[in-house]
Amino acid sequence: VNQRLTIAAHVLGLLAHHERSGRGTMTSEELAESVGTSPVVVRRVMAQLTRAGLLVTRRGVGGGAVVARAPEQITLRDAYDAVTAHEGELLGRHSHANGTSCPIAPVLAEYLNELYSDAEEALLRTLEGVTVAAMTREVIDRLERRARLDSAHR
Amino acid sequence: VNQRLTIAAHVLGLLAHHERSGRGTMTSEELAESVGTSPVVVRRVMAQLTRAGLLVTRRGVGGGAVVARAPEQITLRDAYDAVTAHEGELLGRHSHANGTSCPIAPVLAEYLNELYSDAEEALLRTLEGVTVAAMTREVIDRLERRARLDSAHR
Numbered sequence: 001v002n003q004r005l006t007i008a009a010h011v012l013g014l015l016a017h018h019e020r021s022g023r024g025t026m027t028s029e030e031l032a033e034s035v036g037t038s039p040v041v042v043r044r045v046m047a048q049l050t051r052a053g054l055l056v057t058r059r060g061v062g063g064g065a066v067v068a069r070a071p072e073q074i075t076l077r078d079a080y081d082a083v084t085a086h087e088g089e090l091l092g093r094h095s096h097a098n099g100t101s102c103p104i105a106p107v108l109a110e111y112l113n114e115l116y117s118d119a120e121e122a123l124l125r126t127l128e129g130v131t132v133a134a135m136t137r138e139v140i141d142r143l144e145r146r147a148r149l150d151s152a153h154r
Numbered sequence: 155v156n157q158r159l160t161i162a163a164h165v166l167g168l169l170a171h172h173e174r175s176g177r178g179t180m181t182s183e184e185l186a187e188s189v190g191t192s193p194v195v196v197r198r199v200m201a202q203l204t205r206a207g208l209l210v211t212r213r214g215v216g217g218g219a220v221v222a223r224a225p226e227q228i229t230l231r232d233a234y235d236a237v238t239a240h241e242g243e244l245l246g247r248h249s250h251a252n253g254t255s256c257p258i259a260p261v262l263a264e265y266l267n268e269l270y271s272d273a274e275e276a277l278l279r280t281l282e283g284v285t286v287a288a289m290t291r292e293v294i295d296r297l298e299r300r301a302r303l304d305s306a307h308r
Contacts, residue, residue, distance in 0.1 A: 005245060006266055013262060034256035076269070090244045090277070091159060102188035107300075108167060108293050112160055115230070115289075119280035123244070126273035135269075139262050146261075 003037070004083040007045045009076055010035045012054065012132045013139070016071035025064035045083060052082030071133035077124050079132075090123065091116040157191070158237040161199045163230055164189045166208065166286045167293070170225035179218035199237060206236030225287035231278050233286075244277065245270040 011031055018026055028046060032039040046065055049055040056068045067074065165185055172180055182200060186193040200219055203209040210222045221228065 006263075009266055010259070010262055014256075014258070017258070034259050036259060102168075103297065104168070104171070104293060105164070105188050105190060107296050108164055108289075109160070111289065111293050111296070112163055115280070115284060119277045122280045123273045123277040126269070126276045130269060135262075135265065139258060139265050142261050142265070143257065 003041075004045055004048075005076070005080050007035055007037060007042065008049055008079040008083050009132075009135065011042065011045060011049065012067060012071070012074060012079060013136045015055070015065060016067045016074075016132050017136050017140075019066055020071075025058070025066055027064065048082050049079070052078070054078060054082055067132070071136060072131050074132045075128050076130045076132070076135070077128035080124065080127050090120050157195075158199055158202075159230070159234050161189055161191060161196065162203055162233040162237050163286075163289065165196065165199060165203065166221060166225070166228060166233060167290045169209070169219060170221045170228075170286050171290050171294075173220055174225075179212070179220050181218060202236050203233070206232065208232060208236055221286070225290060226285050228286045229282050230284045230286070230289070231282035234278065234281050244274050 014026060014031060014034055018024065026034075028039045028042045031046075032042040035042060046055060050057065050065070054068055054074055055065045057063070057065050168180060168185060168188055172178065180188075182193045182196045185200075186196040189196060200209060204211065204219070208222055208228055209219045211217070211219050
């Protein structure tokens with residue numbers, strides 16, 4: 001997971017915001033510069049978002065990647081699922097303790113795997129509660145509050 | 155995190171259960187065999203649990219590692235904290251976007267770091283809700299239910 005979710009959230013937020021403010025799309029070079037990573041990494045994440053149906057690429061003049069749905073309808077859990085392809089197990093899984101003589105081991109392994117799924121689900125519900133639109137709005141609010149504080153202090 | 159939390163939960167559960175049933179402690183070799191991993195790995199996790207105050211080592215005849223508190227008072231979050239030493243960030247953190255020209259980047263990074271903390275806290279609360287005693291009880295219940303089913307089918 002590491003940086004991929006952060007880059008995905010950043011890319012979705014920037015593209016949605018750019019489009020809303022009538023500035024069209026951004027190239028992967030521009031996105032990479034803003035995110036502070038390499039265009040190669042950004043393109044890899046964009047490919048994952050496209051495969052998950054969160055981005056579409058428009059062809060032709062003024063073309064490029066745009067968000068596929070309204071930013072109110074994309075949650076950070078969608079972004080998480082796109083970059084992890086559900087393979088992402090945050091907590092370890094217990095291999096089913098083959099070849100141990102202890103009768104408790106496989107049952108404990110089964111119990112812990114269920115608990116880890118519950119714990120991960122709790123984490124993912126938090127991401128599900130945040131849409132790209134809400135994230136963008138909050139970030140812009142913070143920027144504006146700070147700009148007002150700055151000018152008040154001048 | 156991966157397997158360390160699972161091994162820690164397993165070790166705590168086995169030691170607590172063994173002690174309760176009056177069979178004293180277990181060596182790291184016995185624990186390793188039950189968990190299905192190597193004694194070296196088990197000893198490393200036991201050292202972390204000891205450092206966190208969850209295990210104590212009794213010296214002398216019949217000595218060895220025992221749980222330091224009642225299993226009702228040790229949660230899987232304690233075990234998690236012991237094996238990760240709070241270093242364990244499950245979700246990526248956004249480095250604070252140094253050297254990007256985009257004014258949004260650092261504020262978005264800050265926002266996402268807060269959200270990731272909230273999401274991880276939700277996961278950890280799930281682990282906090284489960285004590286070693288509750289885990290052990292549930293595992294023994296399952297074993298007994300299956301034993302009953304087995305004998306009913308015979």
